[in-house]
Amino acid sequence: MSALAAREVVAGYEPGLPIVKGASLSVAGGEIVALLGPNGAGKSTLAKAMAGLVPVASGAVLLQGSDITAVPAHLRLKRGLGFVPQTENVFANLTVRENLELAASLAGLDRRAAREEMFGFFPDLARLARLEAGRLSGGQRQMLAVARALLAKPAALMLDEPSAGLSPRYVAEVFAMLARVRQAGVAILLVEQNVKAALELADRAVVLVDGTVRLDEPARPLLGDPRLPALFLGAREHA
Amino acid sequence: MLQLVADGLIVGSVVSLGAVGLTLTYSLLRFANFGHGELLTWGAYLTLAFLGLLLAGAEMAPIGPFSFGWPLLAALMLALPATAAIALAVDWALFRRLARHGNAITLVIASFGAALALRNLVQFIWGTLPEYYTREIQIAIRLVPRDVLGGLRITPDQLLVLALTAAVVVLLHLFLSYSTLGRAMRATAMNPALARLAGADVAKVARATWVIGAALACIAGVFAGLTGQIRPMMGFDLLLPLFAAAILGGIGNVWGAVIGGLIVGLAESFTVPLLGAEYRAAGSFAVLIAILLIRPTGLFGARA
Numbered sequence: 001m002s003a004l005a006a007r008e009v010v011a012g013y014e015p016g017l018p019i020v021k022g023a024s025l026s027v028a029g030g031e032i033v034a035l036l037g038p039n040g041a042g043k044s045t046l047a048k049a050m051a052g053l054v055p056v057a058s059g060a061v062l063l064q065g066s067d068i069t070a071v072p073a074h075l076r077l078k079r080g081l082g083f084v085p086q087t088e089n090v091f092a093n094l095t096v097r098e099n100l101e102l103a104a105s106l107a108g109l110d111r112r113a114a115r116e117e118m119f120g121f122f123p124d125l126a127r128l129a130r131l132e133a134g135r136l137s138g139g140q141r142q143m144l145a146v147a148r149a150l151l152a153k154p155a156a157l158m159l160d161e162p163s164a165g166l167s168p169r170y171v172a173e174v175f176a177m178l179a180r181v182r183q184a185g186v187a188i189l190l191v192e193q194n195v196k197a198a199l200e201l202a203d204r205a206v207v208l209v210d211g212t213v214r215l216d217e218p219a220r221p222l223l224g225d226p227r228l229p230a231l232f233l234g235a236r237e238h239a
Numbered sequence: 240m241l242q243l244v245a246d247g248l249i250v251g252s253v254v255s256l257g258a259v260g261l262t263l264t265y266s267l268l269r270f271a272n273f274g275h276g277e278l279l280t281w282g283a284y285l286t287l288a289f290l291g292l293l294l295a296g297a298e299m300a301p302i303g304p305f306s307f308g309w310p311l312l313a314a315l316m317l318a319l320p321a322t323a324a325i326a327l328a329v330d331w332a333l334f335r336r337l338a339r340h341g342n343a344i345t346l347v348i349a350s351f352g353a354a355l356a357l358r359n360l361v362q363f364i365w366g367t368l369p370e371y372y373t374r375e376i377q378i379a380i381r382l383v384p385r386d387v388l389g390g391l392r393i394t395p396d397q398l399l400v401l402a403l404t405a406a407v408v409v410l411l412h413l414f415l416s417y418s419t420l421g422r423a424m425r426a427t428a429m430n431p432a433l434a435r436l437a438g439a440d441v442a443k444v445a446r447a448t449w450v451i452g453a454a455l456a457c458i459a460g461v462f463a464g465l466t467g468q469i470r471p472m473m474g475f476d477l478l479l480p481l482f483a484a485a486i487l488g489g490i491g492n493v494w495g496a497v498i499g500g501l502i503v504g505l506a507e508s509f510t511v512p513l514l515g516a517e518y519r520a521a522g523s524f525a526v527l528i529a530i531l532l533i534r535p536t537g538l539f540g541a542r543a
Contacts, residue, residue, distance in 0.1 A: 051436060052435075053432060053435070053436070072435075072440075073435040073436060074434075074435045074436075074437075074438050074439055074440050074441065075438070076436075077436065077437065077438045078438055082436075083436050085432070085433065085436070088430050088433060089433065090433075091425070091426045091429050091430060091433065091434075091437075092429060093425055093426075093428075093429045094422065094425060094426060094429070098422055101422070102419065102422045102423060102426055102437060102439075103437045103438060105419035105422075106419065106423065106437060106438030106439055107438050148437060149436075152438075
């Protein structure tokens with residue numbers, strides 16, 4: 001049984017105008033699946049729909065076998081699904097500590113214990129505990145956003161382009177962090193534009209083109225596979 | 240001089256409490272609620288109504304040097320949830336429905352309508368003549384002799400208003416800084432979508448914001464009634480100073496609204512001897528314009 005799955009999901013911002021047109025994918029515990037595709041393919045929309053932020057017109061989102069399609073977004077973290085958006089993924093007006101403690105309290109956890117556990121996992125955050133999150137660097141923000149999503153010990157974690165806007169050094173740091181999270185048995189769905197870095201890290205890759213899944217294969221062999229640029233360029237020419 | 244400062248701080252206390260509620264609802268619900276002043280009026284009148292019920296025609300025995308007794312505090316405790324219920328009812332009947340289909344301008348215009356309806360309802364129920372919580376005459380205490388900066392006289396009620404305002408603001412600060420709901424309110428104000436992902440029930444947070452904003456407005460209305468008169472227009476008259484204070488402090492910033500309220504109160508107070516009482520509002524707006532020209536986001540507002 002997969003930890004996280006989408007089954008024939010149709011989703012979009014406006015009724016009758018789907019951006020995701022019947023996409024299916026699954027992620028097992030301790031596995032990283034890279035969700036790739038050209039701009040406008042619907043990658044972020046699919047992730048947001050799975051997180052409960054975009055309405056799902058049809059299909060289902062499954063978390064450890066349970067259908068969570070109708071579960072409100074604010075209850076999904078407690079149910080075991082964390083999501084880290086691409087931008088504005090920390091509360092800039094709250095300190096690092098407050099960011100973590102708020103998520104812990106809302107999940108019904110002992111906020112001090114949960115915070116200290118995350119500080120143990122991400123020692124850099126402990127050093128920055130009293131700093132307002134708005135003053136963190138891009139890499140530190142990603143670290144905090146991931147820590148906040150991991151507080152409730154989710155079975156699955158989705159990240160929307162965590163490398164966007166980061167320098168190569170920070171991208172390497174963030175991806176190393178994700179490798180450690182995978183070792184903890186968490187299922188990770190990684191939406192990425194940085195195809196090479198994502199394929200090097202991921203176990204499997206799903207390529208989405210125009211809202212539908214066109215490829216779902218082991219990641220590493222896709223490095224240098226001519227089908228990948230063809231799918232990306234094809235979409236561009238088609239557009 | 241000292242007297243003007245004290246008078247300004249007393250007016251500023253009422254404005255501060257009202258402006259904090261206004262700034263909280265603005266930051267979470269993303270629209271300027273022109274009906275907020277009416278919550279002050281309703282808070283003041285509901286307290287008066289509950290006081291009447293509690294006293295049932297009997298005289299109110301004052302507490303120590305103050306002009307009022309325990310029944311007024313009991314009436315305030317009853318009026319707090321009642322004022323919050325009015326705010327929630329208006330939100331349920333009007334703002335929440337319009338927010339689904341309309342934009343911020345629709346909500347602002349609707350809040351004008353709600354203000355008119357609420358004000359006229361007060362006039363219909365209680366009439367237009369001024370009311371008082373107590374007819375006790377208070378003698379002002381001389382705190383500073385006349386030869387020191389003009390001296391300072393202040394009534395015990397006014398001192399209590401200053402002390403209670405400080406206490407309410409400190410309690411609110413502790414609530415927003417350390418409680419889960421307070422932090423969720425700050426988080427939702429910053430980023431509602433992310434707040435949902437972090438586990439906050441945004442609708443519940445919005446309801447809590449209405450309750451807290453209305454409770455603060457109720458307290459401000461009672462303070463205004465205690466240090467002056469209870470009138471149907473009291474909230475409307477305070478509306479522009481409330482907005483001035485919220486904008487001056489940086490919209491969305493609680494401490495900014497408090498400081499903004501005190502500055503507005505002081506500006507009004509100092510305008511009276513300089514230009515006359517009829518220009519007191521102009522004084523506070525001159526200060527507002529001057530500060531916004533130097534710092535467009537207000538004193539404590541975040542830069543874009």
